[in-house]
Amino acid sequence: MAKKEKEEAPELIIKQGEKEAQALPKPTAEEIEQCKKDFETALETFHATRWDISPKGAFAANDVGLFLLDFMKRFAFWTKTGWMGMIKMEEEIQLAMKAVTEDTCFNLDYQALEFCAYMLSNPGGVGLQLALDFEKIADKYAKISVDVATQQEAARKMIKHVAYLQERYAAAEQGFYMAELEPEEDPEGEECEDCEDKPVTE
Secondary structure, three states: OHHHHHHHHHHHHHHHHHHHHHHOOOOOHHHHHHHHHHHHHHHHHHHHOOEEOOOOOHHHHHHHHHHHHHHHHHOEOOOOOHHHHHHHHHHHHHHHHHOOOOOOOOEEOHHHHHHHHHHHOOEOOOOHHHHHHHHHHHHHHHHHHHHHHHHHHHHHHHHHHHHHHHHHHHHHHOOOOOHHHOOOEOOOOOEHHHHHHOOOOO
8 A cells, every 4th residue: 555655656746746837827918918018129229229428519529539539549459359349449439429419428339338448448558658648638538437337337237127128028938927037236226127217319
């Protein structure tokens, strides 16, 4: 009799597991569609977003653009395939400067923003004279570097939020909720969902 109970135990466990799985709530078709819409909207917003790194106005914007061009000529350091990024960055700066109006800021798309942050964080030069020249622009360099780094952080938070929405949509399509994977809070306690409130600069 004891042997029979042992033989039946695995089957009982399997049936119990099946019942528990069937009891789990599954996303409805409407919820799945909403997850898809949320992800696609967030992705579209991210691609359309440009990141401001100057105050509004043609003078302020051009001042930042000209600083970056001068920095690239004298202090930007690159290795290996970084030359391609340098050439593309110069093109992006020129385009951004041409698009500036009195009501807009100097701004970059995400790829250019990332390269700009990398470039500014890796200045280089040879000789004492170039070091003295860099000292003359050190204050402006520090301010612009902070502005770029701040926007880079905001952009990465937005990417994290888009990735979360993509995972939530994928899970919903497979019949699961992702309540246990809510967006993490940043050190200040602001959720990544707040990132989608960032205005898009036309």
